[in-house]
Amino acid sequence: MKNSYSTRELADLLSVNESTVKRWADSRFIECVKTKGGHRKFSIKSILRFIHENQMNVPSLSLAEFDRKDVQAHLSAGFVDVLVPTLKEAALQGDSNEVQRLLRTGLISQPDIILLYTQLLFPALVDIGRDWEKGTVRVDAEHLATQAIKSALLRFQSDIHLKETNGLSAVVSCFEGETHDIAITCIAGYLTSQGWRVYHLGQDIPTDDLSFFIRSKKPNLVAISADIVDAERKFVFGINNKIVPAAKKAGAMTIAGGLQIPSRFSGRLKCDMLSDNISDIMAIHHNMTKEAAEAQT
Ligand code: B12
Structure with missing residues (x-):
């Protein structure tokens, strides 16, 4: 993927006339810069955001990245899972630029970012987890991979088109003691791209502080993540007696998520979901934005 494209190159890429590209640029549908000579130049970031905003399928942009015919065939059919082994390797090498490049490549074939994460990023992480369990990946390599992914995710967020604000806000946070924060980072990225104001608190937030934060920000949604729950009673008490009451007072919906949350805690947590x-965040987003729009009319 080149860093910048001329008007003609972009027109070829999107299979439209050069005049169409110029019109889009002049109407600010797609960002460009003008060179000293007056020629328009389009950065790969602005092209990606444009493709993402308009949910365009531009296989030629990603296919040029790979020589292998099987990879090309999968990508043009929208199957980004073909990139999982490459992304896993890049993460284990600590190569966040390569992880970002693969996410960008994936975005071109799969513009729905939740599906992109579910089909490309998460399987690579699950695989790394399996290797760690088997003892074939050491903790240092696992940490390096996590850092590479988190750094790539942060930068990837600026490759995504952000919708205008929808007036809704969310607090996303890991439960006390929890360090697995990639799921909530992806949730925060998705909601931000859909126009939410997101307060992403990250790992290991003490329950009292989280409750205080919810009471002070009065969000519409509280999303808590807990993959590992060792102290069950403390967890159930914290959610039911501190977080849910704070969210209810703020008028917020509460969702708790994690590897074993529904299977272990069904019927025991007072969360809405x-x-x-x-x-599941996609459905919540759609329902809540619909309700907010109906309440306004
Ligand atoms: C990277 C990683 C780490 C990193 C985390 C770094 C970070 N900043 O996130 C480090 C090295 C710190 C770590 C530590 C540990 N880890 Co770890 N880790 C992983 C690994 C490889 C990837 C995690 C990940 O990001 N996965 C991708 C995300 C998206 O998955 P996820 O968080 O599970 O989220 C999914 C669902 O749970 C759900 N979800 C989660 N949160 C939410 C929230 C909402 C609102 C919603 C809707 C959904 C949702 O949605 C996602 C799927 O769509 C997994 C392997 C795996 N199978 O995932 C092991 C894994 C989770 N870790 C595990 C373990 C055991 C540990 C440690 C206890 C190891 C140890 N002995 O020290 C510690 C515990 C730390 C702690 N107390 O939190 C086990 C958990 C097994 C279990 N359930 O009991 C796993 C499964 C590895 C394994 N195969 O055994 N880990």
């Missing part, structure tokens, strides 16, 4: 899949 329990989940083991971040795709």
Whole structure:
């Protein structure tokens, strides 16, 4: 993927006339800069955001990245899982630039970012987890991979088109003691791209502080993540007696998610929803924006 494209190159890429590209640029549908000679130049970032905003399928942009015919065929059919082994390797090498490049490549074939994360990023992490369990990946390599992914995710966020603000806000946070924060980072990225104001608190937030934060920000949604729950009673007490009451007072919906949350805690947590899949956030987003729009009319 080149860093910048001329008007003609972009027109070829999107299979439109050069005049169409110029019109889009002059109407500010797609960002460009003008060279000293007056020629338009389009950065790969602005092209990606444009493709993402308009949910365009531009296989030629990603296919040029790979020589292998099987990879090309999968990508043009929208199957980004073909990139999982490459992304896993890049992460284990600590190569965050390569991880970002693969996410960008994936975005071109799969513009829905929740699906992109579910089909490309998470399987690589699950695989790394399996290798760690087997003892074939050491903790240092696992940490390096996590850092590479987190750094790539941060930068990837600016490759994504952000919708205008929708007036809704969310607090996303790991439960006390929890350090697995990639799921909530992806949730925060998705909600931000959909126009939410997101307060991403990250790892290991003490329950009292989280409750205080919810009471002070009065968000519409509280999303808590807990993959590992060792102290069950403390967890149930914290959610039911501190976080849910704070959220209720703020008028917020609460969702708790994690590997075993629905299977272990169904019927025991007073949250509005329990989940083991971040795709549930898409449905919540759609319902809540619909309700907010209806309340305005
Ligand atoms: C990277 C990693 C780490 C990193 C975390 C760094 C970071 N900043 O996130 C480090 C090295 C710190 C770590 C530490 C540990 N880890 Co770890 N880790 C992983 C690994 C490889 C990837 C985690 C990940 O990001 N996965 C991708 C994300 C998206 O998955 P996820 O968080 O599970 O989220 C999914 C669902 O749970 C759900 N979800 C999660 N949160 C939410 C929230 C909402 C609102 C919703 C809707 C959904 C949702 O949606 C996602 C799927 O769509 C996993 C392997 C795996 N199978 O995932 C092991 C894994 C989770 N870790 C594990 C273990 C045991 C540990 C340690 C206890 C190891 C140790 N002995 O020290 C510690 C515990 C730390 C702690 N107390 O939090 C086990 C957990 C087994 C279990 N359930 O009991 C796993 C599964 C590895 C394994 N195969 O055994 N880990």
